[in-house]
Amino acid sequence: MNTALIIVDIQKDYFPGGRMELVGMNDASRNARELLQFFREKKWPIFHIQHIAVRDNATFFLPKSQGIDIHENVTPLPDEPVIQKHHPNSFLNTKLHEELLKAGIEHVVICGAMSHMCIDATTRAAADLGFQCTVIHDACATKDLSFGGKAVPSYMVHGAFMAALQSVYAKVMDLSTFSSWIIQNFSNQPG
Secondary structure: OOEEEEEEOOEHHHOOOOOOOOEOHHHHHHHHHHHHHHHHHHOOOEEEEEEOOOOOOOOOOOOOOHHHOEOHHHOOOOOOOEEEEOOOOOOOOOOHHHHHHHOOOOEEEEEEEOHHHHHHHHHHHHHHOOOEEEEEEEEEEEOOEEEOOEEEOHHHHHHHHHHHHHHHOOEEEOHHHHHHHHHHHOOOOOO
């Protein structure tokens, strides 16, 4: 089964000093870098997703700002496609679906940010489009939220969304489990 990596929105605004700093983004991006290196060594397809905000009231990922730049931990190589998006769902009004089909992809491995927004939306969309999905949870990050006047810490936000995704939409695992699991289950991957 042909597998591709989708790295979602690992961009400078999510890091310390950015306009929308996430909890644990440095660690998540280092795990994403290991995942990226694994795919490069295997010569398996990689797709980088870059969010550029177009809403009038957007506060981060603003066009022409340094915050939209993909972080140096996962800098794309010249032959790795970068697909720009304007919505949480990486498939909405982009060429991602078309590119995955063109490459014969049946299984996608997803990581990036934010767990509760773009990772959730992208994973659900990929599953709805018929792709088998795997999310590497420790290569994802999110932020503290609030609801009903109560604080919801980032670890609870992240855990709730990963739990929901693994119930129907994806296999959710950590990076340390991934390497052996993918080789055992997808050994017919070309490359």
